[in-house]
Amino acid sequence: MYADTIMKKTYSEENYLKAIYHIDQNGLKVSPKAIAAALDNNPASVIDMIKKLQEKLLISYDKVKGAKLTASGQASALDIIRKHRLWEVFLVEKLGYDWDEVHDIAEQLEHIQDDRLAAKLDAFLGNPSFDPHGDPIPAENGKMPVYANIRLSDLEVGNKGKVGSVRDTSTPFLKYLKQLQLGLGSSIEVLDKLEFDQSMIISINSGPAQTVSSKMTSNILLIPG
Amino acid sequence: MYADTIMKKTYSEENYLKAIYHIDQNGLKVSPKAIAAALDNNPASVIDMIKKLQEKLLISYDKVKGAKLTASGQASALDIIRKHRLWEVFLVEKLGYDWDEVHDIAEQLEHIQDDRLAAKLDAFLGNPSFDPHGDPIPAENGKMPVYANIRLSDLEVGNKGKVGSVRDTSTPFLKYLKQLQLGLGSSIEVLDKLEFDQSMIISINSGPAQTVSSKMTSNILLIPG
DNA sequence: TTTATTAATTAGGTTAATCTAATTATATAT
DNA sequence: ATATATAATTAGATTAACCTAATTAATAAA
Secondary structure: OOOOOOOOOOHHHHHHHHHHHHHHHOOOOOOHHHHHHHHOOOHHHHHHHHHHHHHOOOEEEEOOOEEEEOHHHHHHHHHHHHHHHHHHHHHHHHOOOOOOOOHHHHHHHOOOOOOOHHHHHHHHOOOOOEOOOOOEOOOOOOOOOOOOOEEHHHOOOOOEEEEEEEOOOOHHHHHHHHHOOOOOOOEEEEEEEOOOOOOEEEEEOOOOEEEEOHHHHOOEEEEEO | OOOOOOOOOOHHHHHHHHHHHHHHHOOOOOOHHHHHHHHOOOHHHHHHHHHHHHHOOOEEEEOOOEEEEOHHHHHHHHHHHHHHHHHHHHHHHHOOOOOOOOHHHHHHHOOOOOOOHHHHHHHHOOOOOEOOOOOEOOOOOOOOOOOOOEEHHHOOOOOEEEEEEEOOOOHHHHHHHHHOOOOOOOEEEEEEEOOOOOOEEEEEOOOOEEEEOHHHHOOEEEEEO
16 A cells, blocks of 8 residues: 555544644644643543554654644645534534534534535535634645635724734835734724724724724734634 | 433444334344344344343344334434435535435434434425435434335336335445436336246336336336326 | 653553354254 | 254454553753
8 A cells, every 4th residue: 555545534533633733723732631632532542543643644743842744644634624614614504503503513524524525515605715713714725715804994893803914015014013013913803993084993912992094904904703 | 310311322323223224114024134234244243232222222132023123212213314314315405416426425424413403404405305315204203204105016017107216225226227317206117027037128208118127126116107 | 950740651451343253043954 | 853054142352442550751840
């Protein structure tokens, strides 16, 4: 059997790959303890599975650096996350569940095995880019959609978002952002919006209220939620 | 814990209940051997599970009479079959699969656990009575809709019927039907019946005469007229 | 740097669901 | 009725995924 053959993964292996991906995305070290916490099981069990996933070339592992997904491990993890999020869209949009009720069902549905299922579901749902929680749905090739796609100027009063990108990259603008202590990843809450000139009163990273112009708000792209 | 408490069943237990139901429906004795054949496993494994299902009061078992579902065992079996058939409708009607491609996927989907899922899926699909193979979908209370129940093999020469369902939903059989251009709703006329092997000469949708075996005709159920 | 704490790992078990091989029971055929 | 074939059952292993308890390694504190 070839090393790059896509081997069928067990339900449990898939859950480990997903957990490893998420822990890594959070910028944490992927330790046996962290994985055990994520999967609500025992570090000793995790060690067993780490060995198995290493043999299958899905992860590498080093006591000090923790676990890292290989290219094929990452592809698998993204495939599962893709399916999870597509099913969440289905459950909310088509079956009428609330967004806070679908996680456990999607945890089961994500493991359904069929070569064409994700693509067909994706098409049926109209190729959504985000799940009901605002999390991006990886494409078939594993690419994540560009997430920042809501202008701050379009955000309603009382809503929040995280800065994903800026449309104006001129020096004066970026200097202004620096002065506001606003960078990629900053959380913004809209406290108020003034009708007469569309300027906003916002809080950056839960800091003090600040007034910003419509020119500013139309150049900030946010990750919703 | 009360005896009539609905206990969560494992994936495997659900498959046994379903197999027992189907074997019984076919009028056969539900023996360890028959169950093993249906599940493609070993009679010794079946004996173990028979004991377990007996303890859980889902079946009764007698060496001579075979296994019988108890009321709660039958309710469970019908619930799984209901989910299986609802998912088949979803896969064909909504995702665009062909009817001969959905069995294996529905085998997985039928085990998804959520109290409200079947009802929501049922409503979303418009409360269908039959799955894409023409098999009746049990209602929430376990009641089966009345359906086509005359076998093609029992039809007299010169009579006609419309295909209402097929009793064998295996991929090879469905592929054969596809090749014959025979689907649900197809009209069939019996042109002749050969005494020596019970094979028939039929016309599908007023098409050319074709010879089909008794094995084929005993697996086609017709709505008379 | 030695101690205390926490994390990683090993060793040995458990459970569910399977298996093979051997045995016992039932059914069939002469 | 006895031999033969087939089915049911028992006994004992195996595998995947988990566990607890003991040990070793690494990190943090005194």
